Amino acid sequence: MKAIHKVEISPVNPEEFASSEAVKDSILAKINPVTIGFAPSKVYYARNKGVVIESHDSNVNKLLDFPEWASLKLKASSPKKRLPRLSIFGVPSFLTKENLAKAIIDQNNVETFNTEDINPVHKFGPRGQKLVHWAVEVTPALRLSCYH
Incomplete structure (x- = not known):
């Protein structure tokens, strides 16, 4: 079974975006996953108007250091794991x-x-x-x- 790599992308100021869908649209307008070298297996909405991108490819972690997040007023991080x-x-x-x-x-x-x-x-x-x-x-x- 392949490992699942996740990156959570959320707005720096959540009031600037209407919804998680607006965040997703701004991400897709700026990023082409093929140029970064990964294929997302799942994209879903997170709390505070965030978006989580899952992939079986570890290249998705390149999104953590993507230089254009500041211009989009977004930030990328690894999702926090919840304790049982x-x-x-x-x-x-x-x-x-x-x-x-x-x-x-x-x-x-x-x-x-x-x-x-x-x-x-x-x-x-x-x-x-x-x-x-x-x-x-x-x-x-x-x-x-x-x-x-």
Whole structure:
């Protein structure tokens, strides 16, 4: 299976463009993928009026250093990878965001991970109860260890 290379192109000031489609049109008016040496396999819209270009060819990464982005008022970057999220049910409501990661590690005797591997995102579930639920972002390694 070939690797998928992605480049996210977004406006420097999102108010200057009407939509992601306008950004895509300005990109296509200025760039010919054949001259750069790649064939896009997928182009889709991203948040903040951005566009993501996917390709199986690593030449798509040349877009990161394309000199004309400044004149188009655009910027190119590699898309941020999201961490996996887990839902934790039945957490005592007195635990704060800061104490939750430490409590999880202490309770599970996980010595290979530390509190930076767990990022509590938000509480959810019924309010005013003794137990609440938490959505937490974890590293991929920690997620795998939860299932083994």
